[in-house]
Amino acid sequence: MASRPVFIPDLDGQALVRTQTLDFxxxxxxxxxxxxxSVTALHQAAHxxxxxxxxxxxxxKSTEPLGAALSAFNLCFAHSVLGHSLSVECAFQGSKVFVQGGPFTDIYAMSSREAKRDERLRVSGRLTGFDFANVQWPLEPQTAFYDWLYISALKHRADLADQLSEYSAFxxxxxxxxxxxxxxxxxxxxxxxLQQRNHLEQATESPGAFLRYLGSRPVISAHQDDLSQGRLF
Incomplete structure (x- = not known):
């Protein structure tokens, strides 16, 4: 047996996402x-x-092309400041700032697999924050920078985003x-x-707008469940 979380968009309440951990x-x-x-067994439990x-x-590992395309390894976006396209994974790893170095922006040009395995990410000391396109992000709230990168990439991929309305959990x-x-x-x-609430553009207008929007709501982060609900600020 194993336990994994299931993430459920909350379209009406104050919380934006509900997280429920299931055994399977x-x-x-x-x-x-x-x-x-294992994915099939988890989904059977989620039903x-x-x-x-x-x-x-x-x-x-998804059996569906959409799920594989949405992997941070595969989801890419073009950034006007950087002047080239990169995956969410490369953007996240290359933006890390440590006590002894970073951001290592050359990671932006690597493959996603190479980016995650870059040795500097393990030998540069304690993580202190993120620096992406000349915008600094703190470590708290914990998932804000990653969520911002991912959502910013996905909002420009209507071919993928338009299919998500078919699903009730992830x-x-x-x-x-x-x-x-x-x-x-x-x-x-x-x-x-955010999309179903018609708040996507408002919330992602800028990094500051994103933090303010999330900070005004109770949010269950990816590593919390319904029994340990917290707030971003």
């Missing part, structure tokens, strides 16, 4: 087929949640709240909530 059968092994069996119909796995089989903070499935759920 885990299929051991590193192969894609084993991961996808027991009232109001949950279609669930999308957001990762390279998962990432690789995400464990005990090991990680940021989660692409949570970011997708947050995007859907």
């Amino acid at each position: 059968r885990w299929f051991a092994g590193l192969s894609l087929s084993q991961k996808q069996k 027991a949640i009232p109001g949950i119909n279609k669930v999308l796995e957001v990762s390279t 998962t990432d089989i690789e995400f464990s709240p005990q090991k990680s903070i940021n989660c692409q499935a949570y970011s997708v759920a947050l995007f859907v909530s």
